Amino acid sequence: MTQPSTQEECTPSHARPTGHVTTIRLRTVxxxxxxxxxxxxxFALYTAATPLVFQRLFFARHDDGLLAQIEPMLVFGAGFLVRPAGGILFGLLGDRLGHARALRYTLTIIGIATAAIGLLPGQATIGVLAPLLLLVLRLAQGFAAGGEWAGAVLLLGADSPAARHRGIAFALTQSGVAAGMVLGGAALWAARQLPEAAFLSWGWRIPFLAALPFLLLGLWLRATPHRDTPIVRSARPRAASQGMGLQGMGLPLLTGTMLRLAENGSIYMMLVFGMAYGHMHHVPDRWMLLAGTLGMVADGLAMPAFGWLAEHLGARTIYALGAAGMALFCGPFLALVASGSQSGVILAFIVGMGLCHAPMIAVEPALLSALFPPAHRYLGVAVAHEAGALLAGGISPVVATLLVHSRWGNGAVCGYMAALAGLSLLALLARPARRLAFPQPQE
Structure with a gap:
């Protein structure tokens, strides 16, 4: 069996009938x-709910010791253990059966698992089963998430009208990341306005159950696209079993994994460890949720701007600026949060996410996509993306929590962030610039 041409799957939008261009792009987006x-x-729900809900209801203890802080973070990080496996499975499915079919599977699993968390009884009701069931649902979410990001990036990236606009097209997929974080953070913030007893009894469950309408909308969008969109063309069976698969992709996979460390480690350090760090310093929950939400807004608004800049300055330059900025801003971030000032906490998240994290995540799809050939791009991008998430995002909140309680305190946390940034910068330097340019629509 032969593979269909890359031209069919990646035809630029300007080559399609002009009467359908606007509809096609909106539907694809x-x-x-x-x-x-x-x-x-x-993600935003779980990270914000960890110190506010799960630590109290699912990991209840009589003290506020280090173990009580780490346990819910370990459950959170457990989802990352299965993300590479999910990336392999859904990457293979996406390359062989089409991106759209794989993406319907990932969306269904994520949506159902998220809503199911909102139905879980607490430890006071079912004992040790409560954290165990929470762990199972986190594993399901992590497994499906392993294939979601790569497929979504490749769908939208293929629909950009020309190579010079692909920076903005890739950045738009990341704006969906920010939109989800804003909605999740805002939903839990709104629920937190309830009286304490009502919030811990039923209020926190509503935002999790609200994932179901998103699931239904997503299934409709992915099941009934316009017949000329890249979603349909990508859904045609392909013989991806031919060629190298993961074999021969060792160096690109290593490079992609290292590229991911600074971006993923920084966002989880801010939104997971940062929330717990504020709780340690008795910053009001409402302030932390508001600061996190405003930081996400800044992140999402800045992404297209940095995508545009990458088209002029290069993706490597933009990513390097973000990685260096995050390493340098770690100390001020922690100091602003610990200050207990509402304006200081908000400033920490807006600068950290909008000026340091946004440059990295805006160009990350372009950098990863350029490392792999079209026939195995879904698989390669998914595995590199999720391996980096496992090594950075999955453990960074736990590592930061342990380090901040060590004799070196905040300095150790910032040293850890600097190490992640250094590894990503090495990956940028290790590959020729031409391999890290924006991938062309036709290859």
């Missing part, structure tokens, strides 16, 4: 980003 919205809506 919506279908590609809805999964990111659901995935990161859940």
């Amino acid at each position: 919506a279908a590609a980003t809805i999964g990111n919205i659901v995935e990161w809506y859940d």
